[in-house]
Amino acid sequence: MNLEQRRYFFRVFIKKNAEIISERIHHFPGINWAKAMFSLTDYLDNKGLHGYEIEDIGSTKPSEANSFYSLLQRELDLKKESK
Numbered sequence: 001m002n003l004e005q006r007r008y009f010f011r012v013f014i015k016k017n018a019e020i021i022s023e024r025i026h027h028f029p030g031i032n033w034a035k036a037m038f039s040l041t042d043y044l045d046n047k048g049l050h051g052y053e054i055e056d057i058g059s060t061k062p063s064e065a066n067s068f069y070s071l072l073q074r075e076l077d078l079k080k081e082s083k
Contacts, residue, residue: 005029007065008036009057009072012044016051023079025057025072027065 007027014022026043030036033056044052060068 005031005062006036006059007062007068008033008059009068010037010040011055011057011072012040013053013055014049014051015053020053023076025069025076027069029062033059 007029009025009027012024012026013020014024026040028036028039028043030039036059037054040054044050057072
């Protein structure tokens with residue numbers, strides 16, 4: 001069984017009073033989606049963020065992670081500029 005580690009990407013919407021006040025892209029390594037999701041929620045909870053919504057974006061091989069992250073970040077930056 002191949003337990004290759006992948007990078008799992010998530011879009012996190014930070015909410016206050018049910019209104020989205022921030023959107024961020026996070027990525028975590030893991031051998032499966034559940035371990036990466038646990039790492040993300042643990043990270044957010046440790047930062048004191050409890051009002052959030054998570055959207056699964058997908059996963060890549062570690063060698064493809066930087067370019068995929070750059071693409072997602074560029075998309076997010078363009079979205080912010082258009083507001």
